Amino acid sequence: NAGVTQTPKFQVLKTGQSMTLQCAQDMNHEYMSWYRQDPGMGLRLIHYSVGAGITDQGEVPNGYNVSRSTTEDFPLRLLSAAPSQTSVYFCASSRRGPSSSYNSPLHFGNGTRLTVT
Amino acid sequence: AQRVTQPEKLLSVFKGAPVELKCNYSYSGSPELFWYVQYSRQRLQLLLRHISRESIKGFTADLNKGETSFHLKKPFAQEEDSAMYYCALSGVEYGNKLVFGAGTILRVKS
Numbered sequence: 001n002a003g004v005t006q007t008p009k010f011q012v013l014k015t016g017q018s019m020t021l022q023c024a025q026d027m028n029h030e031y032m033s034w035y036r037q038d039p040g041m042g043l044r045l046i047h048y049s050v051g052a053g054i055t056d057q058g059e060v061p062n063g064y065n066v067s068r069s070t071t072e073d074f075p076l077r078l079l080s081a082a083p084s085q086t087s088v089y090f091c092a093s094s095r096r097g098p099s100s101s102y103n104s105p106l107h108f109g110n111g112t113r114l115t116v117t
Numbered sequence: 118a119q120r121v122t123q124p125e126k127l128l129s130v131f132k133g134a135p136v137e138l139k140c141n142y143s144y145s146g147s148p149e150l151f152w153y154v155q156y157s158r159q160r161l162q163l164l165l166r167h168i169s170r171e172s173i174k175g176f177t178a179d180l181n182k183g184e185t186s187f188h189l190k191k192p193f194a195q196e197e198d199s200a201m202y203y204c205a206l207s208g209v210e211y212g213n214k215l216v217f218g219a220g221t222i223l224r225v226k227s
Binding site for chain 2: 003004031033035040041042043044045048050056058059090092097098099105106107108109110
């Protein structure tokens with residue numbers, strides 16, 4: 001199993017451009033999520049999904065869209081990139097959800113380093 | 118609002134010394150606490166969960182509801198413990214969200 005695969009690994013955008021960060025998992029996990037990692041702020045949840053066709057907002061959803069048309073894929077779209085979106089983005093999945101009762105830890109991808117100039 | 122606080126950005130200790138990475142939380146219900154770790158050039162991964170009450174790689178963490186803390190401890194640090202450590206919080210009242218602290222870099226010196 002490849003686990004959680006994120007593409008691209010690096011990306012540079014100009015302000016106002018749009019792009020999609022790809023995330024795919026081959027573990028048949030129901031739960032998928034996107035985080036951004038910023039120095040001094042840790043990991044902040046952008047959006048998450050508990051199954052195909054279902055998405056919900058996290059702590060910092062503004063400027064980002066997601067969709068979950070299949071169990072495997074959970075792309076993150078930046079509609080109009082801003083310098084404040086310069087960050088490292090992590091996709092993570094788990095069998096059911098992060099709750100201890102599910103006994104399904106998050107599996108993380110390797111991250112996408114995005115720079116917006 | 119739920120919150121996870123890791124007061125130290127960097128903790129530097131000598132090999133063989135005890136380690137304590139602090140984590141305090143704010144949560145109105147019954148919290149679920151986790152420690153995740155990111156070693157150099159590796160993916161972020163789960164280290165341990167409070168519900169398991171287990172020791173992983175010599176690390177333990179006890180949930181103290183009175184002090185609202187979930188500190189990570191190891192009696193004798195090893196160089197391979199050097200990594201970024203994140204405390205994380207979830208719970209029934211928070212649905213399917215896992216909230217992370219800002220993280221602490223642990224540096225073990227030889």
